[in-house]
Amino acid sequence: MLGFVGAAGRRLTPATHIILLEDERLLREDLTEFLVNQGHSVQAVGSIAEFESGFVPGRHLIAILDLGLPDGDGMDVIGRLRRDNLRLGIIVLTARMAIRDKVAGLQSGADHYLTKTTDMDILAATVDALARRLDLGGVSGDWVLDGDQKQLVAPGLPPIELSAQDYTVLKAIFDGQGQSVSKKTIVAALGEDFLSYDLRRLDTQINRLRRKVVDATGADLPLKTLRNEGYQFCGAVAPR
Incomplete structure (x- = not known):
């Protein structure tokens, strides 16, 4: 389970539209709440089918994906996303901890590979760093x-x-x-x-x-x- 530790003191990137694919309901809700509290806009889904129907290229600018899913493997989703040549940041967040799995995830096109033992601060910093690297802004215009x-x-x-x-x-x-x-x-x-x-x-x-x-x-x-x-x-x- 991810550790709930505050991320105070970091300078924030603009709010980013994120799509989160996680089949465990409680973890999905915890992650969504955490990322929203970080200032991001989050669409949370629990299966590959829901991801494919809910993902909007050009709106969702970072995808956070589990790998072991009820209707397939997240690796296949990453491969399809990369074949479409989208301007999209991809973070794997999975229980698979073996080095071979991490290598496979990164080779399939993920920008970052994190395990579910990762502290929340690391996830938050990874999202921010990826957004900065891609020069992504989430919300266009002013409030x-x-x-x-x-x-x-x-x-x-x-x-x-x-x-x-x-x-x-x-x-x-x-x-x-x-x-x-x-x-x-x-x-x-x-x-x-x-x-x-x-x-x-x-x-x-x-x-x-x-x-x-x-x-x-x-x-x-x-x-x-x-x-x-x-x-x-x-x-x-x-x-x-």
């Missing part, structure tokens, strides 16, 4: 936080209505200009005393915001959770 209308506008999508508290939290994070914003700063923006404030309320607020954005637009909010520290907005932000 706009409209203080007059109390709306959040995702790139190319309809505005999302915000509550006063939603707006206050997002403004504090946006004011960080892409840097880490501490929970203490956000709590102060809400007019609360940090020493007596229950931080679970803030966690709940952030989770509601994520769901609100997904429900309204189908897009993920490119907001990275910095464990025990705060939050960092990864998308491009239009000046207001």
Whole structure:
């Protein structure tokens, strides 16, 4: 099982559209949550058939693939992707630990080969490094936080209505200009005393915001959770 260790202190690449192929449901959900909290947009699938129907060339810019799947071998998927000559980063994430398997994975066209004992920080750094190397950006255009209308506008999508508290939290994070914003700063923006404030309320607020954005637009909010520290907005932000 992958280790859940925070990845604080790293400078982020722009949010990247990722397709994740993992047949173990709980692990798939854990990985999706982790990558979304890193600020990425993730489509998670559990079989090769779901991958082939859900993969969109030009939108999904990194694929994270298991190898042992219920309807085939991930090696075959990698081979087909590479034969199509796509501009796509491929990361294998598998339980197969033998050197011969790693060699075969890399020879088939994977950019990186990680095992499921890999620490989460290594996965996060690998995604970021691969995105930088390929010069990939996930979300095109800018996010706009409209203080007059109390709306959040995702790139190319309809505005999302915000509550006063939603707006206050997002403004504090946006004011960080892409840097880490501490929970203490956000709590102060809400007019609360940090020493007596229950931080679970803030966690709940952030989770509601994520769901609100997904429900309204189908897009993920490119907001990275910095464990025990705060939050960092990864998308491009239009000046207001």
